[in-house]
Amino acid sequence: MLNEMKSRFAGKDVAVIGVGMTKFGELWKKSLRDIFVEASLKAIENSGVDHIDSMYVGTMSGGLFVGQEHIGAVMADYLGVAPIPATRVESACASGGAAFRQAYFEVASGHSEIVLAGGVEKMTDGADVTEALAAAADQEYEVYNGITFPGLYAMIARAHMHQYKTTREQLAHVAVKNHKNGSMNPNAQFRSPVTLEQVMKATMVADPLRLLDCSPVSDGGAAVIVCSVDYAKKLKKPYVKVVASAQASDTIALHSRESLTALKCVSVAADKAYKQAGLKPSDINFAEVHDCFTIAEIVVTEDLGFFEKGLGGAAAENGSTAIGGKIPINTSGGLKSKGHPVGATGVAQIIELYEQLTGNSGERQVKNAKYGLAQNMGGSGASCIIHILEAV
8 A cells, every 4th residue: 555655646756955034023124025035045045056947935915915916926026036937826824835835746747856935924014914814714604703813713722622621721831832942943033931821811812812822923934945856966965855745625614614623634634644655643753833823733733643632732731742752843933933924834844844854953953853744724724734854
């Protein structure tokens, strides 16, 4: 069966050879294009390539946030790489992961040798952020009736607490752990640790979620260079191998789902990714997951198979997901501390995997890391993209 799966995904072996990102945060003095170009130039310089054949740009809501559409052409123009093909990719908050997946396919197919996968978002330039983000929910059945993403994830949290006895303190432990990790990340938006008490007493947003349970509004860009493994070897630069790329979707509205305590798109994509890589959840050494809210990290770690259903909260509380624990989760600080410029998040996750697998994560380094997993999610779990990378 394993040989059948590998033959199904036959193609060129794909590598990540160079990475670059901006600091995440409130980048008042930089435009959308400035941010993307800064990250992309860093990735190109870091990789040592002398050209790129094409590029994909993950952006969720350039039109709503800054009034800019036609993102691919804009970025190719200002990066100075036109007339190469340049395509904007959108899958809500999973747009960056989707851009990386398209770059992976283009290289694996043999159509191109060197492809740039980037993500960018400028969220602080005066747009109604709540309205813009709500465009990723069900407009007719959810948004029209007044729900927002904090409210949707609050319902998931309440259901999980009711069904599995997950506690308010366990949610808070996710935030404490991720802020500790983010304090060691020079590109993170928030580099100050938080205490359990601070999280528990933060302003209520949507019961039971408080301010420090929620990822922030962020500006930022991230970019990686994707090429064939054969080409990467010629460059004699550090690289990592992409061993799985998987995607799945679910109903966009919560009320249409079989369960509020499981994210089907995550479990389905994870199953595909593990089969493609020939791995099990226990083989993964660390993971970057989509912790847009603390409850999201808990549910996702369960649906990825790292913990039994209902035990994700306890895992956060007992240190299993900390650096040095059973399966370190969000060593970068995650969306919670690193920041969440929605179009850039999925690519930034790939950068953390690359840095960990090449041994360049400094204080955040996971010892003897061989396999890393990135899980990027759109909306309240209507789309999910998972990649697994391997150290070489």
